[in-house]
Amino acid sequence: MKLILAVVQDKDVTRLQDALSEAKFKTTKLASSGGFLKEGNTTLMIGCDDDHVDQALDLIRDNCSRREQMVAPISPMGGNADSYIPKPVKVEVGGATVFVLPVDAFHHF
Amino acid sequence: MKLILAVVQDKDVTRLQDALSEAKFKTTKLASSGGFLKEGNTTLMIGCDDDHVDQALDLIRDNCSRREQMVAPISPMGGNADSYIPKPVKVEVGGATVFVLPVDAFHHF
Amino acid sequence: MKLILAVVQDKDVTRLQDALSEAKFKTTKLASSGGFLKEGNTTLMIGCDDDHVDQALDLIRDNCSRREQMVAPISPMGGNADSYIPKPVKVEVGGATVFVLPVDAFHHF
Ligand code: NI
Numbered sequence: 086m087k088l089i090l091a092v093v094q095d096k097d098v099t100r101l102q103d104a105l106s107e108a109k110f111k112t113t114k115l116a117s118s119g120g121f122l123k124e125g126n127t128t129l130m131i132g133c134d135d136d137h138v139d140q141a142l143d144l145i146r147d148n149c150s151r152r153e154q155m156v157a158p159i160s161p162m163g164g165n166a167d168s169y170i171p172k173p174v175k176v177e178v179g180g181a182t183v184f185v186l187p188v189d190a191f192h193h194f
Numbered sequence: 195m196k197l198i199l200a201v202v203q204d205k206d207v208t209r210l211q212d213a214l215s216e217a218k219f220k221t222t223k224l225a226s227s228g229g230f231l232k233e234g235n236t237t238l239m240i241g242c243d244d245d246h247v248d249q250a251l252d253l254i255r256d257n258c259s260r261r262e263q264m265v266a267p268i269s270p271m272g273g274n275a276d277s278y279i280p281k282p283v284k285v286e287v288g289g290a291t292v293f294v295l296p297v298d299a300f301h302h303f
Numbered sequence: 304m305k306l307i308l309a310v311v312q313d314k315d316v317t318r319l320q321d322a323l324s325e326a327k328f329k330t331t332k333l334a335s336s337g338g339f340l341k342e343g344n345t346t347l348m349i350g351c352d353d354d355h356v357d358q359a360l361d362l363i364r365d366n367c368s369r370r371e372q373m374v375a376p377i378s379p380m381g382g383n384a385d386s387y388i389p390k391p392v393k394v395e396v397g398g399a400t401v402f403v404l405p406v407d408a409f410h411h412f
């Protein structure tokens with residue numbers, strides 16, 4: 086038995102939880118923020134048997150890896166909005182920091 | 195030394211914390227949600243000596259076990275409220291998912 | 304690799320995070336409350352190599368130790384406020400409860 090603590094961005098957490106749930110993993114979300122990743126992250130606790138750790142890690146990697154995304158920039162305040170043509174910019178999103186912890190005992194009451 | 199992480203329903207957490215506190219256990223509440231249990235859960239961190247783990251587990255089992263409860267259903271919207279006789283229904287409440295983690299070192303500053 | 308879980312008072316957490324960040328530690332904040340310390344605490348998760356645990360513990364001790372502080376008491380409601388001279392009182396603040404957990408594996412995606 087292992088306890089996986091995965092710190093992931095808020096924007097990825099629903100997709101990850103869906104993927105984990107489909108694969109029969111049970112997860113609990115802890116409200117978290119800052120530090121390992123930019124603001125707006127969530128820590129997932131995932132309890133699983135030793136032989137399912139790799140599968141869980143694959144799902145986290147598949148759904149949360151750091152990646153680049155094109156986003157429309159916020160249009161500037163004031164000025165002539167009509168003549169403003171927003172140019173998409175590349176930003177880095179996602180990313181996951183994952184700890185796999187040993188578990189001495191697991192109970193479900 | 196062990197660190198017990200107990201995911202329990204919000205409705206059970208105050209009673210459990212009172213029971214743990216009376217038995218001299220120190221606890222910290224982490225805001226959590228979803229997954230192991232239905233929405234509205236709390237994760238308690240309980241640090242304790244190895245020889246008190248069983249006592250803590252007993253208190254969690256006693257206060258949080260999954261159980262059936264009779265609840266009055268929400269009365270239906272509209273219709274003739276006077277003639278509506280609510281029939282209590284059985285629902286499953288409670289439940290606890292518990293991880294006992296080994297601790298390399300404990301400090302109190 | 305270790306995972307340090309440090310429960311500290313809200314009033315100390317920003318200073319501690321700054322000190323840890325300056326020393327290149329990565330931290331994640333978990334919303335927490337009650338128990339180990341008085342209400343209003345935060346749990347920091349700090350992942351670090353075995354040989355940096357002592358440095359992290361030093362920073363926690365330096366920034367969060369239990370200490371006495373003189374505070375101006377709330378002035379009493381009603382009465383003659385003009386003639387009331389508040390006398391500072393000593394209160395205990397700070398404190399940290401720290402668990403160092405073994406980590407089986409660490410991943411960053
Ligand atoms: Ni299997």
Ligand code: NI
Pocket residue numbers: 245246
């Ligand atoms: Ni004893």
Ligand code: NI
Pocket residue numbers: 354355
């Ligand atoms: Ni070093």
